[in-house]
Amino acid sequence: MSDDGTPLxxxxxxxEDTVVITVAGQLDxxxxxxxxxxxxxxxxxxxxxxxxxxxxxxxxxxxxxRALLLSADRFGTAGLPWAVALGKHSPxxxxxxxxxxxxxxxxxxxxxxxxGSLSSGG
Amino acid sequence: xxxxxxxxxxxxxxxxxxxxxxxxxxxxxKSVGDYAAEVGAERFDVELAVSEAVxxxxxxxxPEGGAGTIRVRARAVGDSLEITVSDDGTGxxxxxxxxxxxxGIPLIAKLSEAYRLEDGPGGGAMVSMSFSxxxx
Numbered sequence: 001m002s003d004d005g006t007p008l009x010x011x012x013x014x015x016e017d018t019v020v021i022t023v024a025g026q027l028d029x030x031x032x033x034x035x036x037x038x039x040x041x042x043x044x045x046x047x048x049x050x051x052x053x054x055x056x057x058x059x060x061x062x063x064x065x066r067a068l069l070l071s072a073d074r075f076g077t078a079g080l081p082w083a084v085a086l087g088k089h090s091p092x093x094x095x096x097x098x099x100x101x102x103x104x105x106x107x108x109x110x111x112x113x114x115x116g117s118l119s120s121g122g
Numbered sequence: 123x124x125x126x127x128x129x130x131x132x133x134x135x136x137x138x139x140x141x142x143x144x145x146x147x148x149x150x151x152k153s154v155g156d157y158a159a160e161v162g163a164e165r166f167d168v169e170l171a172v173s174e175a176v177x178x179x180x181x182x183x184x185p186e187g188g189a190g191t192i193r194v195r196a197r198a199v200g201d202s203l204e205i206t207v208s209d210d211g212t213g214x215x216x217x218x219x220x221x222x223x224x225x226g227i228p229l230i231a232k233l234s235e236a237y238r239l240e241d242g243p244g245g246g247a248m249v250s251m252s253f254s255x256x257x258x
Contacts, residue, residue, distance in 0.1 A: 026148065028144075028147045028148060028151070028173050028177065029144045029147050029173075029177040029180060029181070030143075030144035030145050030147050030148055059151075059166075059169065059170075059173075061147075061170055061173040061174055061177065062174060062177075062225040062226060062229060063177060065225065066225075091166045094166060094167075094170075095170060095229075098229055098232045098233070099225055099228075099229065
């Protein structure tokens, strides 16, 4: 590992008909294509829901935010339910607040809550 | 008024010359973030602002591609941390094909106590930012 901080880790798995994408470490311009790829149409084809678990994400700048907002538009158009898990005290929440986009993302404070929101249709 | 770093007396600081590639975003963020924590500035805010400024330079300064250099400097001055991010690219001009959301500069404006965006001394663009190091 370099001394430039925790590298980004993006993993994706299918749990029944839901795609669960786990994002950890530091997300910026140099690695955002990994998140773009996990959120791309081809990667979520056939899914009935998408969970993006960012509870272990340490840092994100506007490049990551762009990826999430573009997905929000795409999933919204396709009618695909999705949810983002982000810790209540995550520093990333400051980015969302400063950018004024919190209400454009389906935010929950834990993966369980995010999963539950899809199960309940909300 | 944000001081020009070249005019300041020497002292412990950050002074990086990095290739204009996406990999430099993390290097700059970590170096300046470590220094910010050392001198008492809000680390996350500084890291986010530096990440945005360096990303802007990588994305906008060299639209035709090619090699370029991004210089990142940081120094504590009194109760402030003064940071400049400059490049030797095309300078300030509208980019109608911007791939971003245009959030970089608005974020820097909200995160910093003061900021300035101008043409750099040797061409290219320069962002100067100031952050408080005074205890809250």
